[in-house]
Amino acid sequence: MLFEDILIILLKAVDGERTVSSPYHLLKGKKSGQTLQDIGYYKLYPYFGILPKLEKDVYDQAVEKLFQKGLIAIDGQVVRMTGVPVEQKPGPTLLDGWKYRGSEQVFMARLSLIVQTLSHIQQKSRIFDPVVISEDIQRWVKIYLNKMNYKDPAQCKAFKDEMIHSLGAVAVSERQKMIVIQRLSGLKIGGLTWEQISRAEKQTVTDAQVQAIETLHGWMSVLEQGSYPLLRNLLDGLIQQSALTETARRTESYFKNGRKLEEIAALRGLKTSTIEDHVVEMAMNDPGFDILEFMEAALFARIIAVSQSQNTKRLRDIKEKVPEASYFQLRLALAAKGGIE
């Protein structure tokens, strides 16, 4: 999947309802109420936070290209799709930004240092400059290597075989897998820079990076499900138990203890509106969330009906038809509906 494909998917989802920069915040993983809710409303979980370092001018350039192709136009505050991309629709993505939250970078750093170490040790070279300098990662890898008995050639072979087997099972192109392996290094073999990879692939750097991330997400998912005793441990502590942001999780625990939203706000020194954002996040992620604590069933049904008949998720449009609902109730209803589907 290329960067442009992702942009089109994101812009299509928010068609006529959000600004042109809303996909940017989503890709960067901005943890604001608005962005988090959009993910739920529009079902954009795969793309959340996949490019935390995306620079605005790189984003703007890619958007500019879509303008030039006549695919999008600005309509007042919002962006609209005005054309249909000629290229084939991309297949289903393996990206899962919501679940992995950037942890693929830690996975890759661990893998890089392990592979580099095995490569040197197995070829009788004991001293080398580590490819990862983070002390956190170094400490983790040291423990891991000792546990796996890294000096044993059979263990090294087992590790490699698991790599080949599990990466082989990831449903992306061979070229995409090559990108990830080119980012690994070993004795007398250096990793390739994004620039070098993208030049050879005749793509942009961002395209190469997106493809690597998609491959890593797919790989991590294969490792989670399959039987890979050595590689599976690389996921240690990387898979989030709760999909909630840290701060929403704290609100949730107060809430489950029976606290009212105003109380939670006072206790945490936050605005009530922020706490409401957290509740919406909870509703989005928890299929068992009881929305009836916040509105009557009839109101909920009315909101959903209007949203569907008008084919909109813009709060302002719905509020016009259901004036008795508060904005919080509207957001909550839409979020919960996302969860029910």
Add this chain to the structure above:
Amino acid sequence: MNLEKTLYDAYGFTSFRPGQKEVIEKILGGEDVIALLPTGMGKSMCYQLPAHLLEGSVLIVSPLLSLMQDQVAQLKKMGEKSVTALNSFLDPSERTIVLNNLRNYRFIFISPEMLVQPYIKNKLKDIQISLLVADEAHCISQWGFDFRPDYLRIAEILPALGHPRVLALTATATAKVTEEIKKYLQLTDPFIYSHPMDRKNIVYDCRKFSAGNEKLEWLKEFVKTNGGPGIIYAGTRNKSREIADLLNMDGLRAAFYHGGMEHQDRIFVQQQFQNGELDWVCSTNAFGMGVHIPDIRHVIHFQIPTSIEGYVQEVGRAGRDGSPALATLLYAPGDEEMLESLVLDDLPTINEIRELYNSADGGSQLVAQGIIRETSFRVLSYWRTRLTEQQTIRQIEQQKNEKMMQSAKIKKLITLKTCLREYLMECFDQQLVSKPANCCVNDGIEYSSLQSGPRKEDARTSPATWQKRLESILPC
């Protein structure tokens, strides 16, 4: 005491490199030392070995994060396990662990900003520091090319540490800067070791062209017949990329390197260069630290460097193995303007001075808002507590003059008719004792011994599939 035996036991070396032993003996004798040693001459051994013989820990003040990381990595590579680095990149939980175990570290690296924080100072007070090392001590000079205000405050914490002996290390210092180091570190009677700056196996060339594009043409020809390994220093990030692209198009194995690249990519370029997978690295002055390649045959400056000190440091990366190496400086009319703008660009502007003095909260917001650059902020925050706005403006004005003098000094390399080597030595207040046969462009260069010839292509072809690449990384 047999220092050679300690050296062998600790690191497996059988002999010292020039200067090391003198410096170490003085330190062990309890004296303060200022050591001027060129890069690549094993500066760090001057504190490594004493650490094995003195009680307590050695505290090393290091000005740059990247340098600190490299020093830590090098020490660990030599088998030192008891090393830590205190800098702003350490996350809070890790920092707590380190601070509570400080006395267990033989080597503690610290950034100057960290050193002067009261909390850290208190923690350091509780342990025994046997030696304080001011690395890159020329950063103390407010006139210098690398001024770091917090270096001026190192002396403040010496009493709290119980006055350990001090070792000031630098690769580049004139007599004036040496005096400043002495003054600001409050060293009353230090032993000063000054190693000759001259590197006999480096030949100094300078080529003048009538237009900028001729430099490129010459370079393309040159790299065809000279295989490297070599570094091409371009003045800017864009230029480094442009040159690398050009060489790539000619089928050469080149890559660019600059501080704006992501960290992992920078490591990959270093790896490739070290492995011989690359012949040329086109770079800004960011490249060099952490690069330990003995057989670099060429250092080419595509633009005039911004200071003599920087030039000598960059050139000094060539020929560490002792074999002949060539340093080539390229010049075309118009380069001076670029030099001037680069040199003056580092200095705080009048506007930045005003903004900071008029800010209520110390001005840290101004950096976030992009009104003041971080480098300016660091320098100005220091002066703000000591000088009035007018005095600071005057101070910066003086610094500007000093910088113009520096750039005049480096420009002289181009117009000079006499020996370049002699001139470079003069700039460091040293005298040339003997001249090598192959010396510099003004004495006539005999090129044949310097031509490295086209480099042998790597026999390995790059693997066609990811499985094959993985096989070659892990042939087990």
